[in-house]
Amino acid sequence: MKLGVIGVGHIAGSVLEGLLRAGIAPQGILLSPRGHGPQLAERHGFTLAAGNAALVEACDLVLLAVRPAQAAEALRGLPWQRRHVVASACAGVTIAELEAVAAPARVARIMPITASELGASPTVVFPVFPELAPLLEAIGTPVPLSGEDQFEVATVSAAVYGWVQDLIRTGTDWSARHGLDPRIARLLMAKTFVAAGRIQGEQEAPMDDILASLCTPGGITEAGLNHLAGKGVGEAWEGACDLVLRKLAGKA
Numbered sequence: 001m002k003l004g005v006i007g008v009g010h011i012a013g014s015v016l017e018g019l020l021r022a023g024i025a026p027q028g029i030l031l032s033p034r035g036h037g038p039q040l041a042e043r044h045g046f047t048l049a050a051g052n053a054a055l056v057e058a059c060d061l062v063l064l065a066v067r068p069a070q071a072a073e074a075l076r077g078l079p080w081q082r083r084h085v086v087a088s089a090c091a092g093v094t095i096a097e098l099e100a101v102a103a104p105a106r107v108a109r110i111m112p113i114t115a116s117e118l119g120a121s122p123t124v125v126f127p128v129f130p131e132l133a134p135l136l137e138a139i140g141t142p143v144p145l146s147g148e149d150q151f152e153v154a155t156v157s158a159a160v161y162g163w164v165q166d167l168i169r170t171g172t173d174w175s176a177r178h179g180l181d182p183r184i185a186r187l188l189m190a191k192t193f194v195a196a197g198r199i200q201g202e203q204e205a206p207m208d209d210i211l212a213s214l215c216t217p218g219g220i221t222e223a224g225l226n227h228l229a230g231k232g233v234g235e236a237w238e239g240a241c242d243l244v245l246r247k248l249a250g251k252a
Contacts, residue, residue, distance in 0.1 A: 001061050001134070002029075002030065003059060003061045003062075003063065004049065004055040004061070004062045005032060005065065006032045006062060006063070006064050006065070007064060007065035007066030007067075007074065008040060009065060009066075011065050011112060012035075012063065014112070014114040015135075016040060017117035018116040018118070018119050018138060018139035018140070019139065020044060021118070022138035026045040027047055028047075030046070030047045030048075030049045030059055031046050031055075032052055037049075053077075056079050056080065060085065060131065061087065063135070064087065064098075065089045068090045068092050071093045072097055073101075075098060075101045080103065081105065082105070082106075085106050086105050087110050087132060088108070091155055091248060092247075092249070094109075095107045108126065108127055108132060109151055111124045111125075111151075113158055113161050115161075116139035117139075119138065119140055121139045121140035121141070122140055122141050122143050123136050123140055124143045124144075124157070125142050125144055126148050126151055152245060155248055156244045156245055156248070163237075163240070167193070171192075
């Protein structure tokens, strides 16, 4: 199956890096001639399409990664057929909106993150078409949803990805100010977050039980969590999630 990319910006660039990392030949991937397409084609050997219509004619799977406001217009008037699958990475844009301009192609929504370039993106997807598996598995772990009504809530995790990096930066800066080598501080903080994620993601025990096992009465973990709770960190975090969800729903 041949892949084409419409909207060669930041997230598409990360996906393409991940595909190269996975050993996928660049010559079999067509890029739109707009955005960063020409530069990436020259740098990595991707094929540059003459235009979006030529790209659609040559490909079976099309990754759409334009700005959400431009999504429908980017697909309008192209030579779509039943063989096509459109994988839209445009936050907040519904399947129905894209099917209206890309019929009879099938449309799926995906939400990769920039960790795609490391093959480490947990990518939410709905619906799950078999044609998507090689793409999503090359850039990380597919996270299938059972309905589109869950997609916006799941997409909030893409924002959380950035917030967690801010926490890593904050912890790194604090450690460096207190005398730890900045390189060691950054590595330690980043790996600590990875370790926490693996424990919660790979163990079957309830999340509360896992956390409770770390909180020795009177210990450092409990003391820090109590301080954060007193500052309203949990409520602020949930408020940020609510804000993003409203924005995705077009209400903010």
